[in-house]
Amino acid sequence: MTSLAWLIPAALFLGLLGLAAFMWALKNGQFEDLEGAGWRAIDDQPPGPQGNKAPQGGNKKPE
Amino acid sequence: MEGALTPDTRPAPAAPPPATAPARETQLFTAPEIMCGGCLRTIETALAETPGVEAARANLSARRVSVTFDPDITSPELIIAAIKHAGFSAAPLIEGRDEVHAARVSELMPRVGVAGFAAANIMLLSVSVWSGHASDMDEHMKTLFHWISALIALPAIAYAGQPFFKSAYAALSARRLNMDVPISLGITLATAMSFAQTMRGTHHVYFDAATMLVFFLLVGRLLDESMRARTRSAAENLMSLKALTATILDADGTVRQIPSRNLQPGMTMIVATGERIAADGIVSDGLSEIDESLISGETLPKRVARGDRVHAGTLNTAAPLRVTTTATEDNTLLAELSRLMLAGEQTRGRYVRLADRAARLYAPAVHLLGLGTLIGWLVAGHGWEIALTNAIAVLIITCPCALALAVPAVQVAAISRLFGQGVLVKAADGLERLSEVDTIVFDKTGTLSLGEPTLALDQPIDADVLARAAGLAIMSRHPYAQAMVRAARARGIEFDPQMGINEIPGSGLSMMTPEGEERLGSALFTGVTVTDPRQAASLWFTRPGRAPVGFRFEDRLRSDAPATIAELKSAGYQVEILSGDRPDAVADAAHVLGVSAYQGGVRPDEKLARLTDLKQQGRVTLMVGDGLNDGPALAAAHASLSPSAAADIAQNAADAVFQGEKLGAVVEALKVARRAHRMALENFGIAMVYNIAFVPLAVMGYVTPLLAAIAMSTSSILVTGNALRLRGMNLKLAPVAASKDQVQE
Numbered sequence: 001m002t003s004l005a006w007l008i009p010a011a012l013f014l015g016l017l018g019l020a021a022f023m024w025a026l027k028n029g030q031f032e033d034l035e036g037a038g039w040r041a042i043d044d045q046p047p048g049p050q051g052n053k054a055p056q057g058g059n060k061k062p063e
Numbered sequence: 064m065e066g067a068l069t070p071d072t073r074p075a076p077a078a079p080p081p082a083t084a085p086a087r088e089t090q091l092f093t094a095p096e097i098m099c100g101g102c103l104r105t106i107e108t109a110l111a112e113t114p115g116v117e118a119a120r121a122n123l124s125a126r127r128v129s130v131t132f133d134p135d136i137t138s139p140e141l142i143i144a145a146i147k148h149a150g151f152s153a154a155p156l157i158e159g160r161d162e163v164h165a166a167r168v169s170e171l172m173p174r175v176g177v178a179g180f181a182a183a184n185i186m187l188l189s190v191s192v193w194s195g196h197a198s199d200m201d202e203h204m205k206t207l208f209h210w211i212s213a214l215i216a217l218p219a220i221a222y223a224g225q226p227f228f229k230s231a232y233a234a235l236s237a238r239r240l241n242m243d244v245p246i247s248l249g250i251t252l253a254t255a256m257s258f259a260q261t262m263r264g265t266h267h268v269y270f271d272a273a274t275m276l277v278f279f280l281l282v283g284r285l286l287d288e289s290m291r292a293r294t295r296s297a298a299e300n301l302m303s304l305k306a307l308t309a310t311i312l313d314a315d316g317t318v319r320q321i322p323s324r325n326l327q328p329g330m331t332m333i334v335a336t337g338e339r340i341a342a343d344g345i346v347s348d349g350l351s352e353i354d355e356s357l358i359s360g361e362t363l364p365k366r367v368a369r370g371d372r373v374h375a376g377t378l379n380t381a382a383p384l385r386v387t388t389t390a391t392e393d394n395t396l397l398a399e400l401s402r403l404m405l406a407g408e409q410t411r412g413r414y415v416r417l418a419d420r421a422a423r424l425y426a427p428a429v430h431l432l433g434l435g436t437l438i439g440w441l442v443a444g445h446g447w448e449i450a451l452t453n454a455i456a457v458l459i460i461t462c463p464c465a466l467a468l469a470v471p472a473v474q475v476a477a478i479s480r481l482f483g484q485g486v487l488v489k490a491a492d493g494l495e496r497l498s499e500v501d502t503i504v505f506d507k508t509g510t511l512s513l514g515e516p517t518l519a520l521d522q523p524i525d526a527d528v529l530a531r532a533a534g535l536a537i538m539s540r541h542p543y544a545q546a547m548v549r550a551a552r553a554r555g556i557e558f559d560p561q562m563g564i565n566e567i568p569g570s571g572l573s574m575m576t577p578e579g580e581e582r583l584g585s586a587l588f589t590g591v592t593v594t595d596p597r598q599a600a601s602l603w604f605t606r607p608g609r610a611p612v613g614f615r616f617e618d619r620l621r622s623d624a625p626a627t628i629a630e631l632k633s634a635g636y637q638v639e640i641l642s643g644d645r646p647d648a649v650a651d652a653a654h655v656l657g658v659s660a661y662q663g664g665v666r667p668d669e670k671l672a673r674l675t676d677l678k679q680q681g682r683v684t685l686m687v688g689d690g691l692n693d694g695p696a697l698a699a700a701h702a703s704l705s706p707s708a709a710a711d712i713a714q715n716a717a718d719a720v721f722q723g724e725k726l727g728a729v730v731e732a733l734k735v736a737r738r739a740h741r742m743a744l745e746n747f748g749i750a751m752v753y754n755i756a757f758v759p760l761a762v763m764g765y766v767t768p769l770l771a772a773i774a775m776s777t778s779s780i781l782v783t784g785n786a787l788r789l790r791g792m793n794l795k796l797a798p799v800a801a802s803k804d805q806v807q808e
Contacts, residue, residue, distance in 0.1 A: 004204075008211060012184060019180045026172050036123030039100020 087117060089131045090139055091156040093300040094146060097126045102151065109149035113137060116145075125296055127156065140320055154303045155322065168292050171285045174223040178278040181219030182271070185212045186772075189271040193769050202264065209261040209268050216270040220254055223277050226284065242422040242467045245429055249462025250276060256455045267452055269459055272771040276464050279779045287471040290478050294487045298720055301487075301707050307375070309341035310334075312385070323375070326388050334384045336568070337540035342375045348385035351568065354378040354542065356508045356618075357710050358691045359643040376691060376710055380542050382568025400667060400694050404716060407671050407699030416492050417743055418470040422463075429461045436762050453764040459771055460761040461754055465778035469746030472786035477739035480790050485722035486732050493718030496702040497736035499683050501799050503631060503729075504674065504696070506688035507642035507652050507663075510706060511624050511726065514689065516542050516616040518550035528612050530558040532604045535572045535583045538564045543602050543616055544572070544583075571602070579607030620652060627726045628656045631733075635799040637682065641665050641673055643692050670696040687729055689713050704729060734794040742789055746782045753778040 025031065094106065103121040106128055110119035115136030121128045130142055139155050146153040188208045195205060224247070231247040234240060253273040260267045307323040312331045323341035326332075331347065334340050340353075352364035355377045364380050367373055373386060436457045440450035478488050488494055505511050518524075533551035536544035537560050551558055564574045571584010582589045582605045589603040591611045602614040621627075631638055640661035642649045649663030665673070674696050677684050686693065686700035689709035697703040697716040705717035714720055721728035757774050760766050 008188075011187070012211075012215075015180055015184050019176055022176045023173055026169075026176070031172070033122040033124045036100070036103055036121065039103060039123060043100055043104055 086134055087131055088134050089129060090142075092128045092130065092139075092143065092146065092153045093126060093156050093303045094121070094128050094151045094153040095126050095300055095304065096151045097121055097123055097128075099123075105149050106146060106151060109145055110142065113142065113145040116142065126300055127296075128153065139322075152304070154306060156299060157303045157306055157324075168285065168289050171226065171281060171288060174226065175278070175281045175285050177219050178223035178274060178281050181215050181223070182274040182278040184215055185271045185274050188212050189768070189772070206261070206264045209257075209264075209270075212268065212270040213258055213261050216254060216274050217258070219274060220250060220277055223281060224250055227277075227280065239419075240423050240426045241419045242425075242463060245422065245426045245461070245463050246276075246280065246467055248430075249458055252455050253459045253462070256452070256459075260452075267456070267768065269768050269771055272459065272768065272775055275772060276462060276775055279464060279776070280467055283468045283471045283475075283783070286475045290475045290482070291491065294478060294482055294489060297482070298487045298489050298714070301720065301722070302711055302714060305708075305711065307339050307341040328388055330388045332386045332388060334379045334386055335540075336379060336382055337542075338379055340373050340375055340377050340379060340384075340386060342386075342388045344373055344386040344388040346371045346373060346384055347387045349382055349568075351379055351384050352381040354380050356514055356644075356690070361508075361644055363645070378542070400691055400712065403667055403671055403695035404698045404712070407674075407695040407697075407716075414492050414496060416470070417495055417740070418467070421466060421469075421747060425463060425466065429458065429463075432461065432758065432762070433458045439762070440764070449764070453762070456764070456766045456771075457758065457761040460757050460766055460774060462775070463750065464775050465750035465753060465782045466747065468779055468782050469750055469786075470743045472783045473739045473742045473746060473789065476786045476789040477735050481719075481732060481735055484728065484731055486719055486728050487722070488719040488732075490718035493702065494736045494739055496718065497685065497732060498740035500636070500685040500702055500733070502637040502639065502677055502682040503685045503687065504639045504641055504677070504700070505658075506686075506690060506693045506696075507640055507649055508618060508644050509689040509708060510687055510693075511640070511652060511656065512618040512620050513724070514618065514708065516546045517619040518546055519615040519617045524612065524614070526554065526556050528604065529554070530556045531581075531606075532583055532602075532612070532614070534558045534561040535564055535574060535581065535604075539566055539572055543614075546616055547602070547614060576607075581606050618648070620655065621724060621726045624726045625656055627730055628658060630730055630796060632657070634796045641670050641696070643667075643690065667692040667695050671699055674699045685733075704732060730796055734796050735789070737797065738789060738792065738794050742786060746785055749782055749785060750778060753781075 030037075097103065097106070100123070103123060106121045107119050110116045110128070110130060115133045116130060117133065118131045119128060128146065132142060143153045143155070188211055192200070192205050192208050194200075227243045227247050227250065230241065231243040234244055250273050253269040253276075257268045257270050257273070308320050309323050309326055309330075310333045311319055311321055311326075312333055313319070318333065326342045332341060332344065336351075346367050346369050348369060350366075350368050353367050353373055354364045355361050355374065357376050357378070358374050367384070372389075373384075433454045437450050437454035440453055441447070474494060477494055481488055490496075508514050529547075529551050533548050533556070536547040537558075539545075561574055564572050566572050567584070567588065570588035571582060573580055573582045573584075583602060586592070586601075586603055589605045589611060591603045591605065591613070601616060603611050604614065605611045628638055638658050638660070640649060640653050640656075640658050642652075642661075642663050643665055644663055646663030649661055653659070653661035662673070670693065674684055674686065678699075678701075684700045684702075686696045686703045687705070688697055688703070689706050691710045691712050693705075694710075694712045694716050697705065697713055703717040703719075705713045705720050707714070707720050707722040709717070709720070719732060721732065753774065757766070757770075760770070
């Protein structure tokens with residue numbers, strides 16, 4: 001039973017890690033173009049000089 | 064911005080150009096032809112090579128490009144030119160008139176994440192506790208697990224439940240009831256009671272049910288909102304592409320292109336043949352014909368000359384014009400229309416959504432039931448403690464999780480089905496209102512008809528003559544000339560573009576041949592005397608030594624318009640036509656379509672009056688229209704639809720926009736809306752059955768946390784599963800007679 005003392009915090013920590021990763025992804029616009037992201041992955045040309053840089057704020061509406 | 068926080072009161076240096084940070088702007092452009100992964104790279108590479116562009120990113124899902132650029136070096140117009148050069152059409156994005164939304168996608172996503180995390184972890188602990196009942200888990204361990212659950216649940220619910228709490232609070236402060244009131248009450252009570260029980264170390268701990276409830280409801284709301292955002296963004300893309308640009312002639316003689324919204328009064332616009340006029344103004348030079356069908360529904364072009372007033376959105380058909388823009392004063396057509404639109408919106412009144420109507424019945428019933436349970440157990444002599452626990456258990460089990468998902472789940476399925484068929488439902492309650500309609504009022508020009516001239520088919524025209532005439536016509540941008548070219552191509556006639564053609568604006572085309580002069584143009588220009596008044600608007604083709612040939616043009620009905628009207632009528636809908644076009648043209652169209660109720664030459668305020676009339680007769684109207692003149696009627700009708708070629712005011716006012724040539728989209732929208740309504744009721748039924756099954760157990764005090772968790776999840780999943788069936792269903796338009804009881808409150 002004493003193993004629970006570290007198993008539960010460990011499980012919660014891993015869960016929180018996942019949550020943090022999700023939040024990070026949301027904030028960085030990883031979910032903004034789900035279709036396009038798939039195509040970019042199979043595009044085998046080298047990245048252009050600046051073409052693949054995302055503008056600030058991704059595709060959000062400009063303030 | 065540096066130094067803004069220092070208490071430095073010295074005047075700032077006159078012009079401190081920040082050498083490190085040049086001014087940057089980010090703008091969104093819509094590019095509807097982004098269809099593949101390769102397009103992303105093509106556009107991004109093209110933009111990367113454009114001077115002044117710092118970063119560009121194309122979005123395949125939204126069909127948009129976000130560009131960050133230095134406004135000193137480049138401009139949105141140059142960026143659009145670069146995208147066009149890469150082979151895509153593009154336009155700066157114009158955001159539509161937004162409704163007030165309870166919660167946005169970007170706000171809901173993190174809440175869903177938090178609620179999901181909490182629900183999963185608490186469930187993990189709860190399953191241990193439940194299985195502990197069967198094994199040897201001791202009381203201390205259970206209490207510890209409950210405490211950990213509380214630690215996760217309390218902050219998670221406080222954060223993730225906010226959309227519901229806010230909405231419930233707003234409803235209560237307006238002295239109304241909506242579905243979020245019983246939801247918030249259920250969640251809050253479940254959490255508070257579980258916390259109290261945890262402190263006392265007892266068994267009635269519902270953290271798992273409460274967090275799962277929040278999670279399910281948030282997912283439902285997120286799906287609803289993201290579907291709506293998708294349709295809204297598609298509608299914005301459509302509008303942006305149609306936005307007008309104006310060619311401006313400056314005082315120093317330079318010519319530049321600017322978007323119509325940047326136009327100032329007193330500017331001189333050059334309007335080329337075939338272009339739409341970008342703003343209201345007065346003709347300062349030129350003689351032409353203006354097609355005002357988008358404004359008035361009138362299909363015959365109107366002659367304008369120096370000093371005449373022209374309206375934004377009308378099409379210049381004959382010759383280039385110079386127009387001096389005028390301010391949008393109170394007496395302009397547009398200002399008058401906006402006033403009427405406002406009046407129209409007010410007559411529509413507040414619509415109470417189905418879910419909120421259900422909540423009005425449901426919430427008092429549930430709260431009375433809870434109170435009854437409390438009193439019942441007290442009377443039976445079990446003391447406060449047990450009575451309160453059971454009363455709260457009743458409120459938890461009746462917390463309308465399935466009921467709250469019943470409508471959104473159906474809406475998501477229905478809107479995504481319509482989205483696939485090119486119907487964009489923009490208004491949040493548009494589908495519900497659409498399902499209650501029993502009378503349909505159509506505009507003619509641009510709605511029942513295509514809104515562009517087509518060569519009439521009732522005249523036998525020699526293929527040889529048509530080929531020759533089309534060879535001339537292809538050199539002109541006049542709508543009639545273009546219609547002639549289309550007609551020739553549609554019949555598969557080969558023709559050679561002729562050379563040496565002279566276009567006389569407002570009159571026609573002429574060409575010298577060895578035999579003499581061939582002319583294609585108005586009766587006056589070709590020297591033909593017209594006896595039939597209907598031929599007045601037509602084109603004549605004269606060749607030396609041969610009889611003149613007349614081409615008559617008509618505004619042809621959409622190909623499936625007769626079938627659509629017949630289907631609507633056979634389903635029991637009352638169909639009416641209200642058009643601003645000439646009464647005889649409207650009568651012709653009505654006759655072909657078999658519509659007996661029609662009116663031509665109707666002004667916008669008369670359309671509005673007719674709709675108000677119908678409403679007073681107890682009819683529930685759907686207005687289908689495209690013109691500026693339909694705007695007030697679209698705003699006043701119970702529900703409204705617009706084709707995607709409609710004027711921007713009409714599209715803004717409409718609940719839904721349909722794309723493509725087919726009018727059948729109207730039938731499809733009605734079918735899906737009515738089926739969705741039935742399905743929402745079905746879902747209410749499922750939710751009720753679940754309540755009827757579990758409420759007695761709750762009243763008797765048999766609801767355990769395990770039972771609550773199972774009951775709540777299964778009913779939610781059932782309701783969502785039922786709604787998803789709508790996507791693949793084969794629908795028929797059912798008779799409308801039975802819907803009389805569904806009248807707006």
